[in-house]
Amino acid sequence: MTIYKHLIRMGTNSEKKYCRDFQNQYDAIVINANILAHTTSSMSSFLGCELSKDFLIDPQTYAFQSYGNLLQSSKSEKTSTNVKKSISSMLTSYGEKIKNIIEVEKRSILYNDFLGKSGEIFLHELSENVINFQLNTIQNQSLENSEYGEYIQYELSSNTQTVNLKPFALIPPYFYMTENTVDNWIPHNTKAIKYCKEKFQGESIYAQIVINKEILLNNLILDKIVNEYSLTNADGYFIWIDGFDEKNIGQTYLNNFIYLLKNLNKNNKPIYQIYGSYFSIMLTKSYLSGTCHGMEYGEDREVFPVGGGIPVSKFYMPDLHKRLLYRDALKFLLAKGYLINKGTYFSNVCNCKTCKQVINNNPEIDFSAFGDFNSTTFKRKAGNKEYSVTMDYPTTEAKDLCLKHYLYNKTKEYEYVSSNSWQDLIQQLKEAHTNSCKILGDDVDYLLTWANVIQKITLNL
Numbered sequence: 001m002t003i004y005k006h007l008i009r010m011g012t013n014s015e016k017k018y019c020r021d022f023q024n025q026y027d028a029i030v031i032n033a034n035i036l037a038h039t040t041s042s043m044s045s046f047l048g049c050e051l052s053k054d055f056l057i058d059p060q061t062y063a064f065q066s067y068g069n070l071l072q073s074s075k076s077e078k079t080s081t082n083v084k085k086s087i088s089s090m091l092t093s094y095g096e097k098i099k100n101i102i103e104v105e106k107r108s109i110l111y112n113d114f115l116g117k118s119g120e121i122f123l124h125e126l127s128e129n130v131i132n133f134q135l136n137t138i139q140n141q142s143l144e145n146s147e148y149g150e151y152i153q154y155e156l157s158s159n160t161q162t163v164n165l166k167p168f169a170l171i172p173p174y175f176y177m178t179e180n181t182v183d184n185w186i187p188h189n190t191k192a193i194k195y196c197k198e199k200f201q202g203e204s205i206y207a208q209i210v211i212n213k214e215i216l217l218n219n220l221i222l223d224k225i226v227n228e229y230s231l232t233n234a235d236g237y238f239i240w241i242d243g244f245d246e247k248n249i250g251q252t253y254l255n256n257f258i259y260l261l262k263n264l265n266k267n268n269k270p271i272y273q274i275y276g277s278y279f280s281i282m283l284t285k286s287y288l289s290g291t292c293h294g295m296e297y298g299e300d301r302e303v304f305p306v307g308g309g310i311p312v313s314k315f316y317m318p319d320l321h322k323r324l325l326y327r328d329a330l331k332f333l334l335a336k337g338y339l340i341n342k343g344t345y346f347s348n349v350c351n352c353k354t355c356k357q358v359i360n361n362n363p364e365i366d367f368s369a370f371g372d373f374n375s376t377t378f379k380r381k382a383g384n385k386e387y388s389v390t391m392d393y394p395t396t397e398a399k400d401l402c403l404k405h406y407l408y409n410k411t412k413e414y415e416y417v418s419s420n421s422w423q424d425l426i427q428q429l430k431e432a433h434t435n436s437c438k439i440l441g442d443d444v445d446y447l448l449t450w451a452n453v454i455q456k457i458t459l460n461l
Helices: 013-021 033-038 040-051 061-065 067-071 085-094 096-104 116-144 149-157 182-199 213-217 219-230 251-267 278-283 326-336 342-348 353-358 363-371 396-419 422-444 446-460
Strands: 006-010 028-032 054-058 206-212 236-242 271-273 290-293 314-317 322-325 373-382 385-394
Touching: 006 013, 006 396, 013 040, 013 396, 028 033, 028 040, 033 040, 033 054, 033 085, 033 116, 040 116, 054 116, 061 096, 085 096, 085 116, 096 116, 116 182, 182 206, 182 219, 206 213, 206 219, 213 219, 213 236, 213 251, 219 251, 236 251, 251 271, 251 278, 251 446, 278 290, 278 396, 278 446, 314 326, 314 396, 322 326, 326 363, 326 422, 342 353, 342 363, 353 363, 353 396, 363 396, 385 396, 422 446
Parallel strands: 006 028, 006 290, 028 054, 206 236, 236 271, 271 290
Antiparallel strands: 314 322, 373 385
16 A cells, blocks of 8 residues: 655646646645546546646535535626536536535535435435546546547556556545534445445545544544544545644644544554644654645645635745745844855755745845735725725746745655654754744744644654
8 A cells, every 4th residue: 555645735727837847746646526527638638647646536525515605606707506617517427416406406415415215325326426536537538538548548458557547545425524513424424435435345445534623622522533434444534624724723732633643543544634734744753644735825724715815925934834924034034144145045044946046146135036026006995985905916926936945845844754753853843943933923832832742742652
């Protein structure tokens, strides 16, 4: 069984470039089913033939629990069903029953939709359709693609395949659980896994466990989750905790997260954190097989996010394992004297390929490339009064530099964790806190929290 320590999530088609440019620096790629369903041909060619990396398809069935949140289209994307086009494409593959609930009845799916004999049949049909979508879409589309069809046929018949047409794991339908709803949804989540294990024998069937972070404060519920999911005989687990920002969540949550992982680990099955920061990367030394992040912003994610906010430039500070607003990063670097010359910058901040491209003879001026912006002015009304508002947006070039710098440093983090001891990790966190706390204050206290939690782990190993 292959273990994928470093997973990366592609959120939009525009991120293909970075997945391709950095393809030798991560182990596997994760994509959402709606992206594949909506751009089947191009995404199948990209994943199956161009990239040739192991991949995972997230079936996103939790989205059906909130019709008005993730599913409805924006004003600029009107459809006859008021459902996002990409979601509608995904529904077509998942079956008439779920498509009717969302697009005709225009409502969220409910746990009682799966009750009784008819509900059991519905769950089985949905499970089969969800697995078959993951299992067959890329292979079928790639074989039908005239550009790659003959090549793929040849590869499939040879003993040295270089194309990847099937995910490394398959995920049955899964639904989000809170303290109030766990008793309603856990039976359906686990039944779907058991059914898929029986129906698709020989395939790697993984459970995706998606929970509200408040569940971490209730050990009785955590024990129930571990017990119920252990009985499914799933081949592995993907964990997603709603809005679990490991830098701001606090020591109690982190300790209880480890409690969950430690108990799941008794099954000796791979466990992956679907959205994780450097803290989760450190846990790949023990309880986690691997962890996944997106392009800069994907180290934590709410199940039902609210709004996107205004884009701003952020610079990933390697020693802090955190993205800082450009202006805060600049103030910090100036205060520490790290922009005096490029040698000082490379020694104390970052010597990645992007930084070496940007930082030359005048680091203070050169560093501004990470924060370049364009200004846009528009009119707003407040009652009878009209006024002008000016907003700054990062340039395409600045966003590109920040993202590439981030990706280089994430790779370094995985390598550093793999090649250093627990005590080395703890020492680095403490030194980074000491070096930055007088300037950044409480904003870097998470480094000590992480160090304390990791120290506790070492005492129990």
